[in-house]
Amino acid sequence: MKILDGKAVAAAWRERLLRKITELKQKNCVPGLAIVLAGDSKPSLMYARFMEKVADSYGFKAEIYRRGEEVTQQDMEDLIHQLNEDDAVHGILMMMPLPRGIDSSRVIACMDPDKDIDGLTSVNLGRLAAGEEGHFPCTPRAVMAILDYYHIPLDGKRAVVLGRSKVVGRPVSLLLEAQNATVTVCHSHTADMETLAGEADILVAAMGRPEKVTSSMVKPGAVVIDVGINRVNGKTVGDVDFADVSTVAGALTPVPGGVGSVTTTMVVDAIVSEAEKRMK
Template structure:
C-alpha cells in the first residue's frame, strides 16, 4: 500500500506546538508580528493572505495587513518595505506574489532585510543556505523537508530528482537536500530524456506548474513522490503536477493534492515568523 503523506494533519500538529512558543515569547515581553503586503486585487492572492492571517491568529502571531492598490509604483512599495525593515515591532515581512507588471519582484526581494525575510528568498539567505549555514528558509522547501522527517523518510544517500528549478521551490530545495547528504539532480524544461532522469529517483519532487505532467512512466516503482503543484482543471477539480490516478500501490509514499505540501507552506511561514521574532532579541 502507498502511504499518503498527510500535510494537512502534520501542519495542524506543528501549528498547535507553535501556540506555546508564541505564548512564551509574549510572556517574555515580545509579541511576534508578521507584516503581509498585498498589491492589487488578485483573487487567489487574497485567499492566500486570508489563510495566512487566520493561521497567525490561531497561533497568537500579530499580523500587520497592508493592502495597496494595483497601481502602486515600485518606488512606493520599496519605500514601504524600507519602513517595515526599520519598525522594531515587525519581525517578519512577506510580500504576496505575483506582483503587478510595473513592480520588479527581484528588487522587492532584495529590499527585504534578511533578518525579516519571512519567505527566505533574499539572496543573502539563499547564499547562507547554499553554504550549509541556513538562516531564513524558503517555506515550501522547508515544508517538504519537514514532511520527510515526520514520516521518517531517509534522505541521506538517496537519489533525489527535482523537476523544476524555480527560486521558490527547486533551487532552495536542492540546497536543503544537498545539506542533508542526498545526491541531487535538477531537471527542467530543457532536460533531455526526462523520463530516464526521473526514473532514477528514490525521491521525486515535482514542481512544474503543469497539471498532471508527470505520469507513472516517469516514476521508479517504490519511489517517494512529492507533488508540489496545484492546478484547477476546467471541471473544477484540483490536481497536482503528477497524474496520481494509478500510483496507489506502485509508489511507497505520495503527497496528495490538495492536502499534501500546500498546508505545510503556511505552517513553515508561521514557524519562521516566531524564529525571526526570537532572533530579534
C-alpha cells in the first residue's frame, strides 16, 4: 500500500509559491491576508496564530482581526466591508464558528467573493457548480492537489464521497466530477452506504466520525482520502481506521500528515493567485 504523504505535496507547492511571491514583491506587491477571529474558540485562535506563522515563513503579511464574544452583527458586517475596501488585503479568512447571536450567513454574504479565499460565499459556490473560475474551499482543493501530485487517474473512475457538507463533501464532489470521475455522494440518510463505498475506485471520507471507515467498506486497491480530523483519547485520528483499511487499500492518506498538511498551502495559493490577478 502507498501512503499519500501530504507533507511531500505541501513541500512541492511551497517551492512554486515562494517563487511567485518573490516575483510579486519585485513588482512592489506583498500579498496580504486578513484573518477574522470572533469569539473565544480555542481551536480557531490556535489556527489563526498558526496561519500568522505560515505567512511569516512565506514572507507575506497576515493580520488577525479579533473581536470578542460580545461582538454585534453590525460590528462584524462593518469589519468585512472595511476589509473589502482595503487594497492591502488580498484575502479574507473567516474563522468559524462565530459567536452565538451572529448570523454567519449574513456576515459571509458581505465578503467580496474575490477576497473569499476559502470559498464560503454563494457566489464562489455557484462558480464551482458552474465550472467557472473562483475561490473554492481549501480542504477540497487539498484533496485534489494530493491526487494530482501522485498522478492518480480520475477520468472515468468511480468516486464516492462520504459526507455532503458545504465546505468539504459537496465541493470535492464537484471538483472530482470536473475531472470526469463518476461521483456518488453519501450522507446520513444514504441506504447501504457500506456497499456504495465498497464500489469506489476513489473513496473520500469527510463525515467527522472517528475511524468510521473500515476495510469492509473499501474496494481492494482503492485510493482512500481521509479528510477527518478527530480527537480520541488524546490522539488525532481520521474518519478512516488506518490500520484496518491499510490492509486492503492501494493508497491512503494518513492523519495527521495527509490532507490537513496541504490545506494550509491551498490558503497561501489562493492569496497569491488573487494578488497576481490584481497585478494584471
